[in-house]
Amino acid sequence: MSNRKLNVFLPLLFAVVLALGMFLGHKMPGSNTGGATVFFTKPSKGPLQEVMDLIKAKYVDSLNTDDLQQEAIEGLLAHLDPHSIYIPPSQLQQVNEDLEGNFEGIGVEFNITADTVNVVSVLSGGPSEAAGVQTGDKILKVNDSLVAGNGITPDKIRKLLKGPAGSLVNATMLRQQKQIQIPIKRGIIPLYSIDASYMAAPGVGYIKISKFSATTFDEFLGAMRKLDKAGMKKLIIDVRQNPGGFLDAATRIADELLDDQRLILYTKGKDYPRTDYKTRRPGMFEKGGLAILTDEGSASASEILAGAIQDWDRGVIIGRRTFGKGLVQEQYDLDNGGALRLTVARYYIPSGRSIQKPYGNGHANYDDDIIDRYNHGEMVNKDSIKITDTVLYKTHEGRRVYGGGGITPDIFIPFDTSRFTPTLTAIYTRNTFSNFVYRYFTAHKDDFKQYKDAEAFAKTFQTSPELLNEFKEYAKKDSIPGLDRLSIHDETEIRTRLKAMLARQLWRTEGFYETVNATDPMVKKALEVLEKEPD
Incomplete structure (x- = not known):
């Protein structure tokens, strides 16, 4: 008999408890604040977030709170180890691309000289090579954006050239004083390590x-x-x-x-x-x-x-x-x-x-x-x-x-502390090697067709007196000191670097290292040590 009465009153008991719970929940502190729980207040924001919120809401002048937050985060991290860092949204994609080993773009290397974007290298098998882009081309426009003669920066040109794989870039190039239109379909570009x-x-x-x-x-x-x-x-x-x-x-x-x-x-x-x-x-x-x-x-x-x-x-x-x-x-x-x-x-x-x-x-x-x-x-x-x-x-x-x-x-x-002579320091800091080699290579492309690979180039190519003199005349325009009284060391360094940079034009980093390592002290020591090791 008692069980039957309990069965009758059980639904009514549940209803009363539910109503009481809803009433108490409504009266609890924080119940209308968006808190995730009924019986506890929302966790405190902490003084750092409170200060940021007050500045945003009450400060007398308008502020860029994103910059303010970044400075606050960096200030906090300054008290930790040097490798705990904040990566802002604007830099995260590039940081991740570097470690992921690829990005989406058109596959060229470029440099900017005299406000002009020059194609220094075209990635073998990449979208630009397939579209017919050549080393020595100058980029005038990317889609509707003019990139020549208007203070273009490396970051700006990268943003214009990068984009989803499969999307189209309409590039206007200058080749041998003629403007040509080259449509390039972006692709996945490997970043080799x-x-x-x-x-x-x-x-x-x-x-x-x-x-x-x-x-x-x-x-x-x-x-x-x-x-x-x-x-x-x-x-x-x-x-x-x-x-x-x-x-x-x-x-x-x-x-x-x-x-x-x-x-x-x-x-x-x-x-x-x-x-x-x-x-x-x-x-x-x-x-x-x-x-x-x-x-x-x-x-x-x-x-x-x-x-x-x-x-x-x-x-x-x-x-x-x-x-x-x-x-x-x-x-x-x-x-x-x-x-x-x-x-x-x-x-x-x-x-x-x-x-x-x-x-x-x-x-x-x-x-x-x-x-x-x-x-x-x-x-x-x-x-x-x-x-x-x-x-x-x-x-x-x-x-x-x-x-x-x-x-x-x-x-x-x-x-090698002797690499810090005033002449060599000026050449490196003013990018004189890269700029000269790009110009020289594009003017003498056919002369390099006789070398089948980087190994043949490293063994047989010599930096001629004519090439060295042409470099010195070019470098004088960059106000490089001491070119008319080069030491034997400086001249040897210049000859070696010119040869290595020309190899890079032909075979990228593979050519550069195979050439420059021929005179590298560490590589030579490693070869000497390993020669004594049994096979």
Whole structure:
């Protein structure tokens, strides 16, 4: 009988409870403020957001609050490590493209001289080549936008040329004093991270890695297969001036060079549990002489690769102490279209050492580190290297290695300070080499058809006295000092650079490095060391 009564009154009880809940919810603080819950007020915005809201709503003058917010974010991050950064919406696409390994555009390299956009190089197999664009063409208009003679900047021309793959660019070009219309269908343009791969000597391959992007590992495998077919027994990997990039790209390359189940690195942070990265598969080059070239511009993923090779005594590190970045960042997208790249952990290489250099004295001090190294004499004398971590670290075979500020090379190669003569400094800073070589090449295209590839060019082309004199006359227009009394060193540098820049016109970075490396001290030392290694 009691159960029957409960069944009758149960719906009525639910109705009363529901009505009471709605009434109390309406009376609760925050119930009409858009809060997500009934019984709790919305979380506080915090003083930083409150101040921003008050400035936007009440301040006497109108302000660009986007700029204000960016400055506030950067001010906050200035109290963290130097690698936690804010990427504003205007820069995020370019930053991501660089690491993703491609963008959508027309596939040309250009420079701007005398307010004119010159096509310096046309990407082989790209949209512009298919449309008939040639090196030496001058871009006058992009669609309806005039780009000649109106103060055009590199950023402006890039925005005009980039766009969704498949869309059309109607370009007006000047070729041999005639205006021509060239419609170009945009496509996916690869951004290569392997700048060069070639046989530097019989049996010795060379690979230049400029960054570690999403495509680097696949590019590396392609380069290795090519060199393997050419008879590679020993290998030089050049990561000079490589700022790093994706951790995964570096660990996968290390996996190709080290035996299975070897620790490459581990990461650890306050809220980031230890994670070990080990080799997992049989690699393409686990045996054979190996040299890694480094300098003060080799950072992050470059240091992971060099450090793992050094700690396992797999190869020799040649060059100068690396940058010293041993922090792991994760990127978080923000509602405004920008992103926060936040440091979440440190990484440690197999010997247990951290590569990260000190940053407790502020960002300015950290940014001046490379200049301080130069002034201290470290760039020219290995004994001047300051070791900030005094803990004893040892490699797999028991050799002493150092932490707390980059990878110290096994073989030190000093920086060539003689490249800073007033004449050479002026030539480099005024872009005289690039501008002259572009003009010379476009005027003498047919003269270069006799060279079938970069190797033939590097072996047989010589910078003639006539070419050198023509360059000197051109350089005088840029007010370059000392051209009539060049030292032997300066003249040799100019001859070498002219040859390398001409090779770049023909075979891009592959041609440049194959040519310039013929006289490069680090490459020569690597070849000398590897020559003594057994096959």
